[in-house]
Amino acid sequence: MKSIYLKHLFTAMVLVLGLGMPTLLRAQEERTLGPVSGTYAITNVTVIQAPGRKLDMGTVVIKNGIITAVGKGIAVPPEAIVIKGDSLFVYAGFIDGLSRTGVIKPKEETKEKVKDPGNPPPDRAGITPQNDVRNFLSPTDKTVEDLRALGFTTAQVVPYGGMLPGNAAVVSLGGKSADEMVLASKTALYSEFTTAERIYPATVLGVMAKYRELYRQAAQAKSYESLYASNRTGLERPSPDRILEAFYPVIDKREPVLFKAEKILDVQRAITLQTDLGFSLVAANVKEGWDVLPKIKSGNVKVFLSLDLPEEKKDEKKDDKKDVKKEEKAKPDPEKDKLEKRKAEFVTLYAAQPTAFQKAGVPFGFSTLTAKTKDIPANLRRMIKEGLTEDQALAALTINAAQILGMSDRLGSIDNGKIANLVITRKPYFNEKAQVRYVFVDGVVYKYEPKEEKKADAKKIDVSGTWSYSIETPQGANTGKLKLKKQGDNYSGTITSQYADKEVELKTVSLDNNQLTYSYSLQVEGSTVNVDAAVTVDVDTFEGSVTTAQYGSFPTKGTKDPNR
Amino acid sequence: MKRKIQYILALAVLISMTVQAQQPKGKYATFALTHATIQTVTKGIIQDGTVILSQGKITAVGANVSIPAGAEVVDCKGKWIYPGLIDGGTTLGLSEVGSDSRTQDFNEVGDVIPQMKALTAVNPNSALIPVTRISGVTTVIAAPEGDLVPGTAALINLYGYTPDQMYAGFEGVVLNFPNTGRKGFFDRRTDEDIKKAAEKAMTRINSVWEMAVQYYKLDSATKSKGVGYYPEMEALLPVVKGERTLMIEANASKDIQAALKWVKDHKVKKVILTGVAEGWRVADEIAKANIPVVAGPVQELPTRDYDRYDKPYANPGLLKKAGVKVALRTAQASNVRNLPYHAAFAAAYGLGKEEALRAVTIVPAEIFGVSDKLGSIEVGKNATVLVSDGDPFETKTNILQVYIDGWQVPMVSRQTLLYDEFLHRDPGVTKN
């Protein structure tokens, strides 16, 4: 055995010398082994086929990605791989109505300064409705794995961009290639109230006006094209415009507009545009929709509510009596108590939003766009605590979402003929100790080991590497790269800024636990502007603010670029 | 030819008139202001009384005053006389055109620069000064702004051709106490960052104060001979000694509390709190510390979106009610003339007319240690008074005459001259 190994090693070395490194790497790569069968049977399991349709001790059979049998006492096909479902629960895979799961953010190139900020190239203005999210998909992106681990099997995903980032698609959270992921393409024209950076439209004012203008121009172009098509002789040739063409299916109502509308005023503004222009509207990642319900209802707006909730104030635990310092003994502050109470009431309203929609009879799905993945199960429980029933929550995660997407023939319940998207848990899903054990996506199984309650390693964060940062100003975001190098226990680095020709050396950098601070100077019109940044790092993202002595502060965010 | 001469003569007269109209001069004499209602502030109201101004001083006040020979008698029947109004905090004289940094002299480079003297940079010829003084505001604090210790403020009278002539006898070192509030709309720092920045500033101030105390000890031990040129410390020395006032700007309630504690911990002897936008939140604590305040601006927005809408108007009244000694300020340059209206708002929303009047006259005079010269109509005080046709806090009241240090001030400003010229413009729409 050993000698064979050595022999292989020898061969390998010869190969290295003779043929070079890549071969060696390939030689050592693990070969992915496929499953021995495409048929599975989950036996003896509690099947929640759809909200309100529960089957005890049932069996679910799936074959080549399709559910082929559901029921009691069903024969297990001989070729099936059997998953013993005793004491487990199976649900239809969950559907995310809006996110960027598996969507790659295009690399940011250093862009030339726009000469006329009032008339920028459309892509710089964030106007890229001709884009298709299919061109940016990656099944191996970590976000796919993370969301799937919660039981999500399907997501409507959208490209990155500005006010009109492009076309959405509904994808499976699995598969080997981008195309394999796609269940339906061009499912919606995705829109945001996102402004451009110091160029038109730099405010919501501009976004609203530009949206109207593009839409009406598209309607005009479309009608002229049909006139032209009816008889071309003697007519000016219409000039093709892919931006306007992207609106055609929306104008025909073959495709809805999917608007990110988080705050109440965003929802109202989206409805304003809908009223003015007449498209079908899906409002997504809605966080504050409860007061707009009458309008949502009368406008027949479809809704994906956000799974992102504001943090609850932690109850200060009374058990750390040990170090109650005398001077720290908080004086009673009735004013502050009153304010905290009002704030808490409001936080509750967010969690109660799904209940409000339910009561108003407005069906809704959920979206994960801005939710922290790890908070999603807890947020669902908070919503349930505020009056949503478990069945209603499940409906939002499954069948309602499928209906909004127009895909309930394939998705949203455990029924014969539907796509084999399943989530199998140890306890009912909305139980705090549910634990996802298996997820099926398109008939492919992903297995999860029972989790041990482990304490998070307080492992030291390493911030070295290149970060893409953005600074949010009322005029839009300022972006650049922050490069950090570690030398011993200390950091140094450089930063790029659109206000500097080349990289600027950081004056100071320091990391204290997850608190990163750095500072640098910019030369602006002959005067020095000192910028101090203080951010909190969460593995590969950070959030915080930058401060200038003269002009106050702005929030900043960063993400770490993947290592090459 | 004759015609030409006439024309030239007419022109000359016209020019001289114009010049006179534009640059009228003050008049220094003995004035007897008679038959007036005199609001002395400190000694009640005197009906049908006389005030004698002579040699720059008030030499007599009362109902039965004999008029000195040679005095210019000004019949003030139906008119009121008040002491000149004092604004406890402005940038008047230090700022001409708000958006043009070349005309602004209140913000020097450096975070701790007590040696920078506002008085030096006061521009006696600022167009803003006549606009202000003819409204009855005769005396203001001209204060530097900027970082932690931006310099030394000065009390100035609004008449004179040099800063020295204008100086009104008080200077105070300004300390901007570390701010845990937001600095206006664009400040979007996280709460954590605000706290950190404030802590950093606090450390800096403590170390500066410690140095100043060391410097003081060294200076005392060596009878001023053992210390080298150290302008910052020299400027702080009188503050440490308790000879000069420290004017601490603090607005958020937490900052006010921290400032009170700091003053106590460091045994700072002469202190005024300025701004105190949220003073009402901690009024009892300020009263207990027995530190006077210069509050304002009164016409301002609340500091928090959940605060009652009228808190800035009510702040002076609430402070006074708690037992705090309250003076007012506008914190302005161009519209210091509105000081009486800030006072009126404070009066209406709880301070009361009498206290509001004191807050722009005798109280600031006391706080700045010049109550022997200013702040009321009493014999021996400076001849700095206003004559009005009514309550000077009432909007439509006209200030008819202002005297500053005995000078009868010309009651014109560029704004009144423009009125005179343009009320009925000539030519009108057509030139001929």
Place this chain on the structure above:
Amino acid sequence: MKKIFYSFALLALVTFAHAQVERGNLLIKNGTVLTVTKGTFENTDVLVKDGKITQIGKNIAAPAGVKVIDATGQFVMPGIIDAHSHAGLDAINEATSPVTAEVFTGDVLNPFQVTLYRALGGGVTTIHAMHGSANAIGGQCETIKLRYGVKDGDGLRMEGAPRTIKFALGENPTRVHGGGSSIVPRTRMGVEFVIRESFSKAKEYMEAWDKYNKAKTQKGFRGTPPAYNLRLETLAEILKGNIIIHCHSYRADEINMLLNVCKDFGVKRLVFQHVNEGFKVAPELAKFGAMASVFADWWAYKFEVYYSTAYNAAILTRNGVVTSINSDDAELMRHLYHEAAKTQKYGNLSDDEALALITLNPAKQLGIDARVGSLEVGKEADIAIFNSHPLSSYTIPMITVVDGVVRFDREKDADDVRIYVDPTQAVDIATIQGGEQEDHCMDGAEDAFGKLFGLN
């Protein structure tokens, strides 16, 4: 046929919008009623029905179920109108282009701003929520009523108020575009050119569409329509007289320039804003019929307002110019009654003249004087009640009524009036305001980074 359908749809829409507005019934008893237009009456009552004033007189009996406000010893005046404000807006300046006629502040209304409530606390009932002054031709503005408490921007709109648009001359547009982006205008010459160019293009556009629409009525017509352009559509509406220009301006020369441009293009509805040197060209303004909306006494915050006078409003009024006093500022807005009173000190205006500056005259400037701006039977019940004469500096606004609904009552005022609470905001952070006054027309165009990086 289609047209009929459209007007029907429009009617339905308007009716719908109307239905949403809350209208109240009230009887205000025994106050001193300052009608502004018809004199002042002591111990007089004002009856409000369904949001409108139905009767002004003595000893009016309260109809059953109608709320009665005892105004004995108090002063009842028309709700104050601010012809220049940026309150209630989420964005003010689309500062990226010298011409942005297509944008509309009505798209960015924010009914949650506490500023709106605070303005009610100053007796204000209607404001002109304006685009900023970064551009020579800025955005369209919305006239809103302070129905604080509604949760939808639509609930603020003063339905049926004429369309208005912001123009701006002088330092702001030249600094932003010429100074910031090296784009015309960098000078006052450029500002004139930009406006003339825009009007000329709009005229061409309008004519092209007229021609096309006319041709289209011919049987068998086939042809290319002019390319739709929202900016030119809007500008064409100005030329047609359907949009009132409200122009930020300071210096006499630039005011005169816009008068000439408007004369050349036949534009008649013109209001100058700030117009600090309006007093210098008051005869020209009067002759044109242009109106002026000014500060009572703000000056010296920038060079183009250095040669100002607080007598501006009085000089304009005496020369026959319809003049109002505006705030452009969330604090100043709270005491426009006091700002108006300053014209009695600076120019001896009568009580009615001074009050008209903040009621009837701004209503005229916004084209809503048939509905609001005075206390008259038939007008909308926007009413402010003061504890003493509103022109006294000691007065306190007590109750403010919009459409017959009490929106502010000092006696019942709660400390915390926020409608929405930000669930992420710490509860005890104070915002300390800066001292010096300045106009807020550049808000958003001059954020910190703007100042830092070249907008200045």
